[in-house]
Amino acid sequence: MVGISIVVCDPQRTVGEAVAAGLERLGGASVHPVETRLVEALHTVAAVRPDATVVSPDLFGRPLGTVVAAFAHASTRSGLVIITADTCTLPARLDGMMRVVSGDYTMADLVAAVQATVQGVHTGVRRTLGAFDHLDGSIAARLTARERQVLECLVEGLDPAGIARRLSIRTSTARTHIKNLCRRLRVHSAAEAVNLVRNG
Numbered sequence: 493m494v495g496i497s498i499v500v501c502d503p504q505r506t507v508g509e510a511v512a513a514g515l516e517r518l519g520g521a522s523v524h525p526v527e528t529r530l531v532e533a534l535h536t537v538a539a540v541r542p543d544a545t546v547v548s549p550d551l552f553g554r555p556l557g558t559v560v561a562a563f564a565h566a567s568t569r570s571g572l573v574i575i576t577a578d579t580c581t582l583p584a585r586l587d588g589m590m591r592v593v594s595g596d597y598t599m600a601d602l603v604a605a606v607q608a609t610v611q612g613v614h615t616g617v618r619r620t621l622g623a624f625d626h627l628d629g630s631i632a633a634r635l636t637a638r639e640r641q642v643l644e645c646l647v648e649g650l651d652p653a654g655i656a657r658r659l660s661i662r663t664s665t666a667r668t669h670i671k672n673l674c675r676r677l678r679v680h681s682a683a684e685a686v687n688l689v690r691n692g
Contacts (some may be wrong), residue, residue, distance in 0.1 A: 496521040496610055497542040499570075501533040501563070502551060511546055511575075514599035515606060530554065530562070537566040543610045546602070548575040550594065564589070571609035573602070639673040642666060646686050 498521055500512045512525035526536050530552045537545050545567070549559035556578050563572055572589040575597065590605040635643065638659075645655040655666040670682050679685050 496544070497540065498523045498544045498546065498606060499537055499540055499542040500525045501537065501545060501547045502527065511602065514602060515546070530559065534562055534566045537563060537570060541567045541569050543569075544571045544573060544606050546573045546575065546606065548594065550576050550578070560589070571606075573605045573609050575602070634676040635673055639669055639676065642669040643673055643685060643689065646670070646682050647689055 498512075498515055500515065500523065502511065502525070512523045515521065515523045524536075524540065524542070526533055528536065533547070545563055547559070547563055549556050549563075552559050556576060560572070560574060563570075574589060574591045575594045576591060577594045590609045592602055592605050641659060642655055645658055650658060652663050652666040652670065655661075655670075656663040659666070661669075670685075674681065674685055677685050677688060679688060
């Protein structure tokens with residue numbers, strides 16, 4: 493992972509340093525531990541724009557969803573690895589995010605999560621560009637941002653339940669998005685929409 497940049501944000505210095513030291517196993521990665529408050533951490537991530545951000549949101553004293561959303565928006569380029577004891581609020585995986593359960597993870601688990609996140613973000617960017625290159629600009633412009641995400645999931649082979657888990661929405665909402673994007677693309681099924689993306 494030569495050339496990869498990782499920021500470790502943790503308000504407890506010892507935790508941040510230990511995580512950063514463990515991530516040095518990624519050989520060639522540049523690891524930056526940040527011991528700071530939430531606002532400063534977000535500014536650091538926005539300025540550095542790392543390939544991956546590792547954060548323990550439970551320690552910031554704010555709702556998990558709020559912290560995760562803030563870091564996700566701080567740098568859309570960065571993958572996000574969440575170290576949390578919360579096993580219910582967030583799904584195991586979101587686009588560009590991996591969750592590591594704080595009570596029982598090993599450093600090898602964390603390294604693997606960072607690697608998977610960075611690879612997923614980089615692959616996702618290439619896949620998105622490749623997937624939509626074939627679409628006529630006026631057709632692509634008809635889709636909302638959420639419909640594009642749903643279409644990308646369809647291209648990956650996810651069904652409505654899988655899309656719902658990936659995007660943290662209800663299965664019925666995923667089906668509605670599929671129906672709407674099919675109407676906008678003037679196709680009759682999800683399979684036809686996928687074929688349109690793959691074959692232009």
